[in-house]
Amino acid sequence: MRVGLVCPYAWDVPGGVMAHIRDLAEALMADGHHVSVISPASDDDDLPSYVVSAGRPVPVPYNGSVARMSFGFLSAARVRRWVREGGFDVLHIHEPLVPSLGVLACWAANGPIVATFHASWVRSRAIAVAEPMLRSALEKISGRIAVSDAARKSLVEQFGGDTVLIPNGVTVSRYVEAEPLPGWGPDGDTLGFLGRMDEPRKGLPILLDAFAILAARRPGLRLLIAGPGDADDVYQRVPAEFHDRVVLLGMVSEADKVRAYHSVDVFCAPNTGGESFGIVLAEAMSAGAPVLASDIPAFRKVLGDGQAGALFSNGDAASLAAEAERLLADPDRRAMLSAEARRAVLKYDWSTVARDVLRVYETVTSPGTGVVEDKLSAP
């Protein structure tokens, strides 16, 4: 199948949407499909062979943050030419409500169009003003995909209709092997956490309380924390005598993140709710880290009811501490959980997710259909 993917944000700035498109494109190509991506990009030289530049990205404030997007006559002309010359069976637009290449592609093309909605947004004046314009773009879309329940909910509330849900995937192979960080390594006494430190829903305070309970009993116990947030808030929560045993890495690079997963004996995911899937959990499982997670429904499902990772009572620091202690004392169980996790996570690998996306493509296409230029909207 010939697939055209439209990326709304700059290719050279790492971000969730861009990573999603890159991984989807690579998974589809591995499956033997032809893929072309059009994306804003500031430098043509560094692009992978399957990416076409639609021009330089411009930073614009939109939906509460500043995004680097492309629009204007030049970009519109490039998108139109890409559609005309691509000969695609299906056009897959990402974030069609963002005023960037997605809207331009909707405008320039006719035929089977699929759209994926990533972000959730609050009902804003800007969206309300733009609604009639966006609505006519949305009317061209034959298949809508949401990556999370939140994204699906805001789309349905604002524009009606329904979507199918296909969550993000993990490229398992990227996490399988890495050197532990210097000075770290599974030594039988290391706990790990990854995520925003200042977001209560990620549950770091619960882990810190549990650490304070355990650290008094295990003199060698250390806690490795990676993720953005305020260090003072963290240290305030931990008794002063344990401060040197809690190490904050702050924001880490992609490579260091993988190494961090390989540096711990027990990876803790104390999230108190709201996670529709838990990408961090899936990454840790890919790396084979023994996982200890709160028993919220989403995690329970990913961990196969405790088969592929231990669970503790959500929000309960004492329960976390007790479970962590039991795991640290039992290397055999850790090894077993690690092996089970590596097996269970394959269900969330990109190859599986790409198969679902492909089913959507097959649903909206039929013999004789194909993406063509929309001559009516031609300038």
Next chain:
Amino acid sequence: MTTSVIILVVGVVLVLTAVYISWRAGRLDRLHIRLELAREALDVALVRRAAVCLELAASRLLDPATSLVLASAAHEARTAGPDQREHAESDLSRTLRAAVDQERFREKLSEAPGGAGLLDELDTAVAKVVYSRRFYNNAVGVTRTAQRRWLARTLRLAGYTEYPSFFEIDDVPPLTMAAE
């Protein structure tokens, strides 16, 4: 002088109105095409699902009782008239859940020769029913809104096209193959 200005203004207004109406009609036409394609995709997906169920029932890989309920539900779905179709398809979904969610069903089937392939086809067929029905109902919603507009009703822009209806069935997939 004034007469020619009035004629000019009236002319411009008429042309603009005509352009607008033809644009609306064109848009409605596009929506109808999309709706038709979505309807075809839904039909294909439903027929395919029933066919895979029949194939599975006839494969001798299942116990006779499971084969029998699956075959009869699939047959009902294939032969149901337009009025009974939603019921019959929902029944097939329910039967599939009962069959596939049996203890160790997947393991046993994928161990049997040819079973893994059938299971794979069934997964795909079930997912495509969910997808195509969502997409079809979406197209119905948009088309209905467009047809109900004052202009479309007064000028009968929809022509003789029927007012489309949603396709409401229970298409919840078996637990072990839930796509979401």
